[in-house]
Amino acid sequence: MTLKKIKIIAVIGIFLISFLAHFAYEISPNIIFSFIFPVNESIWEHMKIIFTSILIYGLIDYFLLNKYQITYHNFPFQLYFTALFSIPLYLVIYIPLYKLIGENPFISISLLLIIYIISQVISYYLLQEKNLKVLNTLAIPIILLSYLGFIYLTYNPLHNYIFYDFKEEKFGPNEYQKIG
Numbered sequence: 001m002t003l004k005k006i007k008i009i010a011v012i013g014i015f016l017i018s019f020l021a022h023f024a025y026e027i028s029p030n031i032i033f034s035f036i037f038p039v040n041e042s043i044w045e046h047m048k049i050i051f052t053s054i055l056i057y058g059l060i061d062y063f064l065l066n067k068y069q070i071t072y073h074n075f076p077f078q079l080y081f082t083a084l085f086s087i088p089l090y091l092v093i094y095i096p097l098y099k100l101i102g103e104n105p106f107i108s109i110s111l112l113l114i115i116y117i118i119s120q121v122i123s124y125y126l127l128q129e130k131n132l133k134v135l136n137t138l139a140i141p142i143i144l145l146s147y148l149g150f151i152y153l154t155y156n157p158l159h160n161y162i163f164y165d166f167k168e169e170k171f172g173p174n175e176y177q178k179i180g
Contacts, residue, residue, distance in 0.1 A: 076139030078126035
């Protein structure tokens with residue numbers, strides 16, 4: 001198995017994990033799941049799907065890289081970089097489409113797949129770069145800080161349409177308020 005094949009498998013794996021992540025909190029609504037999975041249908045909460053799915057699949061990726069003795073560098077850096085980079089990339093493309101045509105599941109899911117392909121292409125190249133020690137060292141703190149941001153914004157959402165769940169007509173898991 002080659003690094004390229006592992007990255008192709010990663011796109012499929014992350015995509016499949018995304019579907020599980022979408023419904024995880026609904027299936028088991030608890031405080032831990034609210035930290036890492038979406039608690040409502042807002043655009044922002046769905047960014048947790050991207051971040052968490054890439055990180056969860058990272059465990060499988062790490063196993064495959066080692067099992068097939070693939071030479072790689074910068075695994076921690078590429079993991080948090082691709083997870084973080086995918087969020088603004090998705091939003092920059094999705095928000096104009098959303099404002100233009102509204103919610104469209106086909107576009108949302110297709111865009112998600114495209115974002116995962118781009119993230120794994122970036123991952124492929126980062127894994128082949130020379131060792132970036134400082135950036136690798138920052139991996140765990142950056143991932144933890146990112147989740148602290150997700151947690152804060154889940155329970156203290158900004159009052160704009162990105163954080164608004166139009167289906168349930170509320171911001172956050174506990175706050176019912178019509179957008180106006």
